[in-house]
Amino acid sequence: MAGSDLSRINDTGSLGDQLEAIIGQLPEDHLSLGELLEVFGDEGLLLLTILLTLVFLIPVSIPGVSTVFGAAILLVGISRLLGRPLWLPAKLRTRPLPAVKLRPALTGGLHWVRRLEKISRPYRLRRLVEGRAQGTFNNLAFILAALLLMVPFSFIPFSNTLPALALLFYAIGMIQRDGTAIVLGHLANIGTIIYFGILIGGGGMAAHGLLRHFTG
Numbered sequence: 001m002a003g004s005d006l007s008r009i010n011d012t013g014s015l016g017d018q019l020e021a022i023i024g025q026l027p028e029d030h031l032s033l034g035e036l037l038e039v040f041g042d043e044g045l046l047l048l049t050i051l052l053t054l055v056f057l058i059p060v061s062i063p064g065v066s067t068v069f070g071a072a073i074l075l076v077g078i079s080r081l082l083g084r085p086l087w088l089p090a091k092l093r094t095r096p097l098p099a100v101k102l103r104p105a106l107t108g109g110l111h112w113v114r115r116l117e118k119i120s121r122p123y124r125l126r127r128l129v130e131g132r133a134q135g136t137f138n139n140l141a142f143i144l145a146a147l148l149l150m151v152p153f154s155f156i157p158f159s160n161t162l163p164a165l166a167l168l169f170y171a172i173g174m175i176q177r178d179g180t181a182i183v184l185g186h187l188a189n190i191g192t193i194i195y196f197g198i199l200i201g202g203g204g205m206a207a208h209g210l211l212r213h214f215t216g
Contacts (some may be wrong), residue, residue, distance in 0.1 A: 015175070016114040019051055020207060023106045026099050033072050034093035037086065046171040053171070054103060054109030056149070056164035066160055067100075070150035073167060077143035079137065092119055109133045112168060116181070120172050125179025138182055141189055142170045148192045156199060162192040 036173060040048040052069040071092055079086040127133060149164035166188035171183030 011167060014114075014117055015047065015050065015172070016110055016117055018047065019054070020107075020110060021108070022051065023103060026065065026103055026106075029099055030096040031099045031102075032094050032096055033068070033088060035092070046175050047077070049073050049076055049167060049171045050158060051106065053167045054112070055105040056160040056190070057109040057112045057168070058105060065097070065174075067150055067202040068092065068097070070146055073149065074143060077139055077146055081139040081143065112165075116168065116172050116197035120176050120178045120181050122176045122178060124178050125183070128179030128182050129173060129177045138170065138185075139172065141186060142167065142174075145170065145185070145189050145192070148196070151196065158195065159199070162188055162195060166192060 024145060036051070040051075052073055055069070063104045072088065075088060076086055129138070139201060144164040145163045149160060151159065151163075151169065169181045169188060171179065171186035173185060
């Protein structure tokens with residue numbers, strides 16, 4: 001099978017250590033989401049989410065990645081919300097990804113995970129994480145962050161970084177049962193919406209000004 005060259009993750013070591021080990025085993029030329037899913041399995045979907053967000057946490061542009069990774073993260077959120085195994089369309093599962101470009105971007109984003117690991121505390125504000133209502137709300141917020149990541153503003157600074165941070169906070173909060181990380185995810189989501197609102201509003205005002213200039 002295509003992903004047989006990658007070893008499955010284990011539950012030992014920190015999140016950063018596990019991710020670093022996976023990144024170190026990535027093929028030199030191309031890989032696919034299907035291969036990554038084989039590595040992480042359904043029990044490691046949140047860890048897979050963290051891996052997929054890393055590329056957006058540093059100032060690097062890899063065309064098409066936000067759509068592919070955003071769609072995969074969106075489906076992770078939907079699978080968690082519905083309590084079902086992750087399903088990826090064949091086109092998304094087999095689409096080749098540029099491993100040679102992804103490796104340095106993923107490695108560069110690892111420092112965010114290691115920083116958050118030092119800050120995160122298991123079972124802190126656990127009432128915000130545990131419970132059916134809380135789980136539904138947090139998974140819906142997770143899905144919203146994935147949708148925001150897919151918005152085609154990748155050419156604008158921080159447009160991918162803010163929703164990626166929200167997803168990173170949510171994933172770590174859900175893994176660690178850390179309500180504080182979940183709150184930070186909500187704040188990052190709100191910040192993203194405000195930022196996008198400013199971008200859209202500013203763009204509308206600029207377009208209106210140009211229209212008045214040429215028609216007036």
